[in-house]
Amino acid sequence: MSQIVHTQDRIIQVILAPQITEKATFIADKHNQVAFKVRTDATKSEIKAAVELMFKVEVKAVTLLNVGGKVKRAGRSFGKRNDWKKAYISLKPGQEINFASGE
Template structure:
């Protein structure tokens, strides 16, 4: 039997796609104590907060969301466009930390 709680937890596990590991994300993590994640385009701030708290077992202070437009690229005469995506900057409460290298 699939309950509403099971559906909700399954949805939360699908919200976070990947952490953003870039120079800018590393700089923001050091300066503002925020972690950047690539998230689903239909994810909301409360869903992102709940998903981070569920997956990483930390307390989230706030979530900022940015919609990133896909770049226009061309190969010869053909013009194409990459998919749009959403980035979330998650601020953790003081004393909280996410360790991505915990499995090593």
């Protein structure tokens, strides 16, 4: 495999938002993982670099999940939400991301 060089701008744009749900909170407490909504074209290495750069933590592993958009209906017309990608970030022991303080 070829080595891909990631630019600073690309790495910053990879993470879109944290997933703050009941399931994400449970996983964070039990498995020391954090869930993020990421770009659909993001790779594991880009996501790892982005989390380490933005939150100053050490990442052990990255697991990706493609989420299909829901089909929605308004009257007689149907529409579909966009597909998106979720990343579960496993942190090394002793590492923590606290969204309340921004670190």
